[in-house]
Amino acid sequence: MKSVNYKLREAYVTAFAGFAVNAITVPIYYLELPQGEEVDNYIILSEVGNSESGTMDRHGTDITMQLAVYTVQQYGNSGKFADEICNAIFQLIYPTPTSVLSFASDFQMVGMKLTRDSSENLSTEGNDYFANRLLTFEHKIFIK
Amino acid sequence: MAAHQLQGQDYILKIDPTGGVTYETVVCLKSFDFNSEVAEVDASSFCESVILPGLITETIEFEGIQLFDNGAGKQTGVDLYALMLAKTKIGWQIVPLTPTTGDATKSGKGYLFNISENYSLNEPCVFTSSIKVAGATTQTITV
Numbered sequence: 001m002k003s004v005n006y007k008l009r010e011a012y013v014t015a016f017a018g019f020a021v022n023a024i025t026v027p028i029y030y031l032e033l034p035q036g037e038e039v040d041n042y043i044i045l046s047e048v049g050n051s052e053s054g055t056m057d058r059h060g061t062d063i064t065m066q067l068a069v070y071t072v073q074q075y076g077n078s079g080k081f082a083d084e085i086c087n088a089i090f091q092l093i094y095p096t097p098t099s100v101l102s103f104a105s106d107f108q109m110v111g112m113k114l115t116r117d118s119s120e121n122l123s124t125e126g127n128d129y130f131a132n133r134l135l136t137f138e139h140k141i142f143i144k
Numbered sequence: 145m146a147a148h149q150l151q152g153q154d155y156i157l158k159i160d161p162t163g164g165v166t167y168e169t170v171v172c173l174k175s176f177d178f179n180s181e182v183a184e185v186d187a188s189s190f191c192e193s194v195i196l197p198g199l200i201t202e203t204i205e206f207e208g209i210q211l212f213d214n215g216a217g218k219q220t221g222v223d224l225y226a227l228m229l230a231k232t233k234i235g236w237q238i239v240p241l242t243p244t245t246g247d248a249t250k251s252g253k254g255y256l257f258n259i260s261e262n263y264s265l266n267e268p269c270v271f272t273s274s275i276k277v278a279g280a281t282t283q284t285i286t287v
Contacts, residue, residue, distance in 0.1 A: 055172035055209050056153045097265055111266035140268060142209075 001059045002143050004107050005048050008063060011101040012045055012093075019043075021081070021088045028067075041081065043089075044068040047136065059143040064115065067135040077122060077129035086117075086133055094137070101139070108142045147246075154241055157206055159219055159275075161227055164235030164253060171218045174270075176206035178238055178250065180281070202277035204236060204254070210261065210269035221259065221271035228256035228273075236275055243286040252281040 009030055016028040021041075028043040047066035054060035067089060071082045093101060093112075100109040116136035123130045157176045158167035170176075183198030211220040227234060233253055240247040254277040261271045 055174050056156065057169070058172050058209075060209075110268045113266040140266070142268075 001052075002106055004061060004063055004141055004143065005050070007103055007107055008048070008065060008101070008139065008141075009045060011103055012065065012067075015093055015101060016043070019088070019092065021085050024081075026085055026088075040073070041069075041071045041085065043085070044070065053140065054143070061141050061143065062138055063141060064136055064138045066116075067137070069133045069135070070130065071132065072128050072130050074127045074129070077131040079119060079122070079131035079133070082119070082131045082133045086135060089135065090114075103141075106144055108144060109139050110142060111140045112137050148244070150240070150247070155238055156241055157204065158237040158239060159224075160235035160237075161219070161223075161232055162235070163233055164251075167235065167237050167239075168217055168219045170206065170224070171208065171211055171214065171220055173206055173208040176204060176238075179203045179205065202252075202281055203257075204238070204275040204277070205272070206274070207270065207272040210271050221261065221273065224256055224271075224273055225259050225261075228259055231255065233278065234275070236277075240286070245286055247286045249284050249286065250281055251284075252277050252279060254278045 013028060019026050019028065024041060026041050026043060027039055028045065030045045032044065033042060045065060045067060047064065049064045051062045053062045069082050069085045071077065093099065094114065100112055103109060114135065115138045116134065118134050120132040120134065152175065157170045157173060159170055160167045180200060180202045182200050185196040185198040187194040187196050208221060210222065212222065214220045233255060235253050237249065237251040239249045243249065254275040257274055257276045259271055259273040261269065263269055
Protein backbone atom coordinates (compact mmCIF):
# COMPACT_ATOMS: atom_id res chain seq x y z
CA MET A 1 0.00 0.00 0.00
CA LYS A 2 1.19 3.50 -0.79
CA SER A 3 -0.24 6.77 0.44
CA VAL A 4 -1.72 8.80 -2.37
CA ASN A 5 -2.62 11.86 -0.26
CA TYR A 6 0.44 13.94 -1.06
CA LYS A 7 0.41 12.93 -4.73
CA LEU A 8 -3.23 13.93 -4.99
CA ARG A 9 -2.46 17.26 -3.37
CA GLU A 10 0.39 17.73 -5.85
CA ALA A 11 -1.94 16.88 -8.74
CA TYR A 12 -4.39 19.55 -7.58
CA VAL A 13 -1.69 22.18 -7.11
CA THR A 14 -0.30 21.40 -10.56
CA ALA A 15 -3.75 21.59 -12.16
CA PHE A 16 -4.51 24.92 -10.47
CA ALA A 17 -1.20 26.61 -11.33
CA GLY A 18 -2.04 30.12 -12.52
CA PHE A 19 -5.75 29.60 -11.85
CA ALA A 20 -7.67 32.84 -12.41
CA VAL A 21 -11.34 33.72 -12.74
CA ASN A 22 -12.47 36.92 -14.45
CA ALA A 23 -8.78 37.92 -14.57
CA ILE A 24 -8.59 37.62 -10.77
CA THR A 25 -6.00 35.16 -9.47
CA VAL A 26 -7.48 32.54 -7.13
CA PRO A 27 -4.64 30.73 -5.33
CA ILE A 28 -4.99 27.26 -3.83
CA TYR A 29 -3.56 26.15 -0.47
CA TYR A 30 -3.55 23.02 1.67
CA LEU A 31 -5.32 23.00 5.07
CA GLU A 32 -5.02 26.70 5.81
CA LEU A 33 -4.25 30.12 4.43
CA PRO A 34 -0.51 30.63 5.04
CA GLN A 35 0.37 33.30 7.58
CA GLY A 36 1.03 36.67 6.00
CA GLU A 37 -1.00 35.91 2.87
CA GLU A 38 -3.57 38.61 2.17
CA VAL A 39 -5.92 37.45 -0.55
CA ASP A 40 -9.66 37.98 -0.82
CA ASN A 41 -10.49 34.91 -2.87
CA TYR A 42 -8.81 31.55 -2.49
CA ILE A 43 -9.30 27.77 -2.34
CA ILE A 44 -8.36 25.51 0.56
CA LEU A 45 -7.78 21.78 0.07
CA SER A 46 -8.73 19.73 3.12
CA GLU A 47 -10.85 16.90 4.54
CA VAL A 48 -8.89 14.15 2.80
CA GLY A 49 -10.31 10.70 3.42
CA ASN A 50 -9.42 7.26 2.10
CA SER A 51 -11.44 4.09 1.83
CA GLU A 52 -9.64 1.02 0.54
CA SER A 53 -11.05 -0.39 -2.68
CA GLY A 54 -8.38 -2.70 -4.02
CA THR A 55 -8.44 -6.17 -5.49
CA MET A 56 -6.88 -9.43 -4.29
CA ASP A 57 -3.59 -8.59 -5.96
CA ARG A 58 -3.58 -4.82 -6.30
CA HIS A 59 -4.21 -1.99 -3.85
CA GLY A 60 -6.70 0.75 -4.57
CA THR A 61 -8.40 3.57 -2.76
CA ASP A 62 -11.42 5.82 -2.98
CA ILE A 63 -10.09 9.15 -1.79
CA THR A 64 -12.09 12.30 -1.13
CA MET A 65 -10.79 15.85 -1.28
CA GLN A 66 -12.68 18.94 -0.25
CA LEU A 67 -12.17 22.20 -2.12
CA ALA A 68 -13.39 25.07 0.03
CA VAL A 69 -13.91 28.22 -2.02
CA TYR A 70 -13.67 31.44 0.01
CA THR A 71 -14.61 34.89 -1.27
CA VAL A 72 -14.89 38.21 0.52
CA GLN A 73 -16.36 41.49 -0.72
CA GLN A 74 -17.11 44.71 1.06
CA TYR A 75 -20.63 46.00 1.73
CA GLY A 76 -22.31 42.86 0.44
CA ASN A 77 -21.59 39.59 -1.30
CA SER A 78 -24.14 37.87 -3.54
CA GLY A 79 -22.01 34.74 -3.78
CA LYS A 80 -21.78 35.23 -7.54
CA PHE A 81 -18.00 35.17 -7.59
CA ALA A 82 -17.87 31.99 -5.46
CA ASP A 83 -20.22 30.38 -7.99
CA GLU A 84 -18.05 31.60 -10.87
CA ILE A 85 -14.96 30.15 -9.20
CA CYS A 86 -16.74 26.80 -8.79
CA ASN A 87 -17.79 26.84 -12.42
CA ALA A 88 -14.18 27.49 -13.41
CA ILE A 89 -13.08 24.60 -11.15
CA PHE A 90 -15.48 22.27 -12.92
CA GLN A 91 -14.22 23.44 -16.31
CA LEU A 92 -10.63 22.95 -15.20
CA ILE A 93 -10.65 19.53 -13.53
CA TYR A 94 -14.04 17.97 -14.34
CA PRO A 95 -15.11 19.19 -17.79
CA THR A 96 -16.36 15.75 -18.91
CA PRO A 97 -17.76 12.70 -17.07
CA THR A 98 -14.52 10.84 -17.79
CA SER A 99 -12.14 13.54 -16.55
CA VAL A 100 -9.32 12.46 -14.25
CA LEU A 101 -6.24 14.12 -12.77
CA SER A 102 -2.82 13.06 -13.98
CA PHE A 103 -0.48 11.21 -11.66
CA ALA A 104 3.08 9.98 -11.55
CA SER A 105 3.71 6.34 -12.38
CA ASP A 106 2.76 4.91 -8.96
CA PHE A 107 -0.93 5.74 -9.25
CA GLN A 108 -3.69 5.70 -11.83
CA MET A 109 -6.92 7.62 -11.38
CA VAL A 110 -9.72 5.80 -13.17
CA GLY A 111 -12.63 8.06 -12.26
CA MET A 112 -13.83 10.98 -10.17
CA LYS A 113 -17.17 12.38 -9.16
CA LEU A 114 -18.59 15.32 -7.27
CA THR A 115 -20.06 13.88 -4.07
CA ARG A 116 -20.97 17.11 -2.28
CA ASP A 117 -21.54 20.71 -3.28
CA SER A 118 -22.90 23.09 -0.66
CA SER A 119 -22.97 26.83 -0.03
CA GLU A 120 -22.37 28.19 3.42
CA ASN A 121 -24.53 30.91 4.91
CA LEU A 122 -23.28 34.46 4.39
CA SER A 123 -21.14 35.70 7.26
CA THR A 124 -19.94 39.18 8.05
CA GLU A 125 -17.11 40.86 9.90
CA GLY A 126 -17.40 44.64 9.89
CA ASN A 127 -17.87 45.68 6.28
CA ASP A 128 -16.56 42.36 4.97
CA TYR A 129 -19.08 39.86 3.63
CA PHE A 130 -17.91 36.26 3.23
CA ALA A 131 -19.55 33.88 0.76
CA ASN A 132 -18.14 30.37 0.67
CA ARG A 133 -18.90 27.16 -1.17
CA LEU A 134 -17.64 23.68 -0.42
CA LEU A 135 -16.99 21.08 -3.11
CA THR A 136 -16.03 17.49 -2.34
CA PHE A 137 -14.68 15.21 -5.04
CA GLU A 138 -14.17 11.47 -4.75
CA HIS A 139 -11.42 9.87 -6.79
CA LYS A 140 -11.05 6.18 -7.56
CA ILE A 141 -7.36 5.38 -7.72
CA PHE A 142 -5.42 2.20 -8.50
CA ILE A 143 -2.09 1.91 -6.76
CA LYS A 144 0.56 0.32 -8.95
CA MET B 145 2.98 -26.07 11.14
CA ALA B 146 0.32 -25.54 13.74
CA ALA B 147 -3.34 -24.96 13.01
CA HIS B 148 -3.64 -21.65 11.26
CA GLN B 149 -6.13 -19.43 9.51
CA LEU B 150 -5.81 -17.61 6.25
CA GLN B 151 -7.40 -14.58 4.63
CA GLY B 152 -9.19 -14.73 1.29
CA GLN B 153 -6.40 -12.91 -0.49
CA ASP B 154 -3.92 -15.58 0.65
CA TYR B 155 -5.46 -17.73 -2.07
CA ILE B 156 -5.40 -17.12 -5.80
CA LEU B 157 -7.37 -18.49 -8.70
CA LYS B 158 -5.31 -19.75 -11.61
CA ILE B 159 -6.39 -21.14 -14.92
CA ASP B 160 -4.61 -22.86 -17.74
CA PRO B 161 -6.04 -22.23 -21.21
CA THR B 162 -4.33 -25.39 -22.45
CA GLY B 163 -6.12 -27.63 -20.00
CA GLY B 164 -3.79 -28.17 -17.06
CA VAL B 165 -0.14 -27.57 -17.89
CA THR B 166 0.87 -23.97 -17.21
CA TYR B 167 -1.38 -22.06 -14.83
CA GLU B 168 -1.74 -18.28 -14.93
CA THR B 169 -3.29 -16.04 -12.26
CA VAL B 170 -6.68 -14.49 -13.00
CA VAL B 171 -6.49 -10.71 -12.44
CA CYS B 172 -7.57 -8.40 -10.89
CA LEU B 173 -9.98 -10.36 -8.73
CA LYS B 174 -11.95 -8.87 -5.86
CA SER B 175 -13.31 -12.22 -4.72
CA PHE B 176 -14.02 -15.75 -5.84
CA ASP B 177 -16.23 -18.58 -4.59
CA PHE B 178 -15.88 -22.32 -4.88
CA ASN B 179 -19.27 -24.01 -4.66
CA SER B 180 -19.67 -27.75 -4.32
CA GLU B 181 -23.00 -29.46 -3.96
CA VAL B 182 -24.16 -33.06 -3.94
CA ALA B 183 -27.60 -33.68 -5.39
CA GLU B 184 -30.13 -35.43 -3.19
CA VAL B 185 -31.53 -38.69 -4.52
CA ASP B 186 -34.78 -39.48 -2.78
CA ALA B 187 -35.06 -43.25 -2.34
CA SER B 188 -37.88 -43.07 0.18
CA SER B 189 -40.59 -45.71 0.13
CA PHE B 190 -43.41 -47.05 2.31
CA CYS B 191 -40.71 -48.97 4.16
CA GLU B 192 -38.52 -46.08 5.17
CA SER B 193 -37.29 -42.59 4.39
CA VAL B 194 -33.96 -42.70 2.55
CA ILE B 195 -31.87 -39.94 1.00
CA LEU B 196 -28.87 -40.96 -1.10
CA PRO B 197 -26.04 -38.78 -2.41
CA GLY B 198 -26.24 -38.09 -6.12
CA LEU B 199 -23.99 -36.34 -8.57
CA ILE B 200 -21.66 -33.56 -7.46
CA THR B 201 -22.08 -30.17 -9.09
CA GLU B 202 -19.24 -27.70 -8.67
CA THR B 203 -18.79 -24.14 -9.85
CA ILE B 204 -16.25 -21.38 -9.34
CA GLU B 205 -17.64 -17.85 -9.40
CA PHE B 206 -15.47 -14.78 -9.40
CA GLU B 207 -15.55 -11.03 -9.88
CA GLY B 208 -12.78 -8.59 -10.70
CA ILE B 209 -11.59 -5.35 -12.20
CA GLN B 210 -11.13 -5.51 -15.94
CA LEU B 211 -7.51 -5.01 -17.03
CA PHE B 212 -6.55 -4.08 -20.56
CA ASP B 213 -3.23 -4.50 -22.32
CA ASN B 214 -2.04 -6.67 -19.47
CA GLY B 215 0.53 -8.60 -21.47
CA ALA B 216 1.37 -12.27 -21.14
CA GLY B 217 1.43 -14.40 -18.02
CA LYS B 218 -1.89 -13.42 -16.48
CA GLN B 219 -5.51 -13.99 -17.46
CA THR B 220 -7.84 -10.98 -17.53
CA GLY B 221 -11.55 -10.78 -18.18
CA VAL B 222 -10.68 -9.99 -21.79
CA ASP B 223 -8.72 -13.24 -22.11
CA LEU B 224 -11.46 -15.24 -20.40
CA TYR B 225 -14.09 -13.97 -22.82
CA ALA B 226 -12.01 -15.28 -25.74
CA LEU B 227 -11.70 -18.64 -24.00
CA MET B 228 -15.45 -18.80 -23.43
CA LEU B 229 -16.20 -18.00 -27.07
CA ALA B 230 -13.80 -20.74 -28.15
CA LYS B 231 -15.49 -23.16 -25.71
CA THR B 232 -12.05 -24.10 -24.45
CA LYS B 233 -11.74 -26.74 -21.76
CA ILE B 234 -9.50 -25.10 -19.21
CA GLY B 235 -7.58 -26.26 -16.20
CA TRP B 236 -8.12 -24.41 -12.92
CA GLN B 237 -6.42 -24.22 -9.56
CA ILE B 238 -7.31 -22.59 -6.26
CA VAL B 239 -3.95 -22.41 -4.61
CA PRO B 240 -2.33 -20.58 -1.66
CA LEU B 241 -0.05 -17.74 -2.68
CA THR B 242 2.71 -19.19 -0.49
CA PRO B 243 1.69 -22.73 0.48
CA THR B 244 2.62 -23.91 3.95
CA THR B 245 2.12 -27.28 5.60
CA GLY B 246 -1.53 -28.18 5.87
CA ASP B 247 -2.79 -25.75 3.22
CA ALA B 248 -5.28 -27.14 0.72
CA THR B 249 -5.02 -26.81 -3.04
CA LYS B 250 -7.91 -27.63 -5.34
CA SER B 251 -7.56 -28.27 -9.03
CA GLY B 252 -9.53 -29.65 -11.93
CA LYS B 253 -10.87 -28.86 -15.36
CA GLY B 254 -13.94 -27.03 -16.54
CA TYR B 255 -15.59 -24.62 -18.92
CA LEU B 256 -16.24 -20.91 -18.68
CA PHE B 257 -20.01 -20.65 -18.76
CA ASN B 258 -20.69 -16.97 -18.40
CA ILE B 259 -19.04 -13.59 -18.32
CA SER B 260 -20.83 -10.40 -17.38
CA GLU B 261 -19.10 -7.08 -17.93
CA ASN B 262 -20.20 -3.86 -16.30
CA TYR B 263 -19.47 -0.34 -17.51
CA SER B 264 -20.74 2.33 -15.09
CA LEU B 265 -20.21 6.06 -14.91
CA ASN B 266 -17.11 6.96 -12.92
CA GLU B 267 -16.45 3.37 -11.98
CA PRO B 268 -13.76 1.03 -13.25
CA CYS B 269 -14.81 -1.63 -15.74
CA VAL B 270 -15.59 -4.83 -13.85
CA PHE B 271 -16.51 -8.36 -14.80
CA THR B 272 -18.02 -11.43 -13.18
CA SER B 273 -17.64 -14.93 -14.51
CA SER B 274 -18.03 -18.55 -13.55
CA ILE B 275 -16.44 -21.88 -14.31
CA LYS B 276 -18.47 -25.07 -14.27
CA VAL B 277 -16.27 -27.93 -13.21
CA ALA B 278 -16.08 -30.82 -15.65
CA GLY B 279 -14.85 -34.05 -14.11
CA ALA B 280 -13.44 -34.63 -10.67
CA THR B 281 -11.86 -32.02 -8.45
CA THR B 282 -8.59 -32.97 -6.81
CA GLN B 283 -7.72 -31.62 -3.38
CA THR B 284 -4.14 -31.91 -2.18
CA ILE B 285 -2.73 -30.92 1.18
CA THR B 286 0.72 -29.35 1.35
CA VAL B 287 3.08 -31.51 3.41
